Amino acid sequence: MPRDGVFDESGKAYAEEGQVMLDGPDGVAISMTPDAAEETANELIRAASEARQQIDDRESGASGS
Amino acid sequence: MIFADFLRNRRREQLSDQDLAALEASVSQVRKTHARQLLAHAGEPIACSTYLMEGFICRYMDDRNGLRQLVAVHVPGDFVDLHGYPLGRLDHDVATLSASKIAMVPHEALDGLLAQRPNLTKLLWFSTLLDAAMHREWIFRLGRLDAVARIAHFFCEIEAKLRAVGLSDGSRFALPLTQADLGEACGMTSVHINRMLRELRERELLQVQRGRVTISDLAALRRLCDYDPSYLFIGG
Numbered sequence: 162m163p164r165d166g167v168f169d170e171s172g173k174a175y176a177e178e179g180q181v182m183l184d185g186p187d188g189v190a191i192s193m194t195p196d197a198a199e200e201t202a203n204e205l206i207r208a209a210s211e212a213r214q215q216i217d218d219r220e221s222g223a224s225g226s
Numbered sequence: 227m228i229f230a231d232f233l234r235n236r237r238r239e240q241l242s243d244q245d246l247a248a249l250e251a252s253v254s255q256v257r258k259t260h261a262r263q264l265l266a267h268a269g270e271p272i273a274c275s276t277y278l279m280e281g282f283i284c285r286y287m288d289d290r291n292g293l294r295q296l297v298a299v300h301v302p303g304d305f306v307d308l309h310g311y312p313l314g315r316l317d318h319d320v321a322t323l324s325a326s327k328i329a330m331v332p333h334e335a336l337d338g339l340l341a342q343r344p345n346l347t348k349l350l351w352f353s354t355l356l357d358a359a360m361h362r363e364w365i366f367r368l369g370r371l372d373a374v375a376r377i378a379h380f381f382c383e384i385e386a387k388l389r390a391v392g393l394s395d396g397s398r399f400a401l402p403l404t405q406a407d408l409g410e411a412c413g414m415t416s417v418h419i420n421r422m423l424r425e426l427r428e429r430e431l432l433q434v435q436r437g438r439v440t441i442s443d444l445a446a447l448r449r450l451c452d453y454d455p456s457y458l459f460i461g462g
Contacts, residue, residue, distance in 0.1 A: 178420075180415060180417050182417075182418050185372040187371075187372065188369045189372065190371075192417060
C-alpha cells in the first residue's frame with residue numbers, strides 16, 4: 162500500500178516483441194527500448210542508493226541530537 | 227428518428243415529446259462518414275455540434291511528436307462536441323473510428339432551443355456533464371490503475387455505455403478499435419496492449435477477436451479494475 166503516495170511494492174517488468182514493459186506500482190504502465198530500460202534500471206539503482214543514504218543521514222542526525 | 231438513443235436508459239423519460247420534436251427539427255444535416263475521418267480540428271471555430279447516430283467517434287490530442295492520446299470514445303447516442311457550443315472552438319480533434327452516421331446541429335438552432343426549452347436545456351447540460359464525469363474517470367484510470375486494470379476499465383466503460391443503448395448484451399459487443407487505438411486510449415503501446423489482452427484472455431475474463439469483444443466474467447473484470455459505473459448515470 163502506498164504511504165503518502167510512496168510505494169513499497171515494486172513494479173513488474175516484462176519483455177515482449179523487443180520492448181521492455183514496466184507495470185505498476187499503481188498507475189505506472191510504460192514501454193521502453195532495451196537501452197532505455199537498462200539506463201532506467203541504472204538510474205533507479207543509483208537513486209535508491211542515494212535515498213538510503215539520506216535515510217541513514219537523517220536517522221544518525223536524529224540519534225545525535 | 228435521429229435522437230432515438232439520446233440519453234437512452236439515462237434520463238430519456240424526462241425528454242418530452244415536444245422537446246424531442248424540437249431537437250429533431252434542429253438538425254441541419256444527417257450524413258454518413260468513412261472510418262478514420264477527421265470531423266473537427268482543434269482551435270478552429272465551429273458552428274455545429276455533432277450527434278453520433280451510428281458508429282464510433284473519438285476525441286484526441288496529439289503531442290509535439292505526433293503521438294496521440296484519445297481523451298474520449300463516443301458511442302451512438304452521444305453528442306460528441308456539445309461543449310463546443312458555448313466554447314466556440316474545440317481544444318481537441320474529433321475523428322471517426324469506424325464508418326459512422328452523424329447528425330449536425332447548428333449552434334444557431336441550439337440558441338433557439340435554449341431560449342425556448344428549459345427542460346431540454348437542462349438535459350443537454352446533463353449530457354455534457356456526463357462527458358465531464360467520464361473525463362474524471364479517465365484521469366483515475368490513467369493515474370491510478372496498472373496496465374491490465376487500465377484496459378479492463380476501458381472495456382467495462384465501453385460495455386456499460388453500449389449496453390445502455392442496446393448494443394451490448396452484457397457479454398458481447400462490436401468494437402472496431404485497433405490495438406493501437408486501445409493503446410492511445412489507455413496510454414500504452416500496442417505491444418503492451420497485446421500482452422494485456424493476452425493476460426485478460428488467460429484469466430478467462432475477456433477476449434477480442436476481429437472487432438468483437440466477449441466478456442466471460444463481467445463481475446470479475448469490474449473487480450479487477452475497481453470499476454463502478456455510477457458515474458455514467460445509467461438507469462437514473
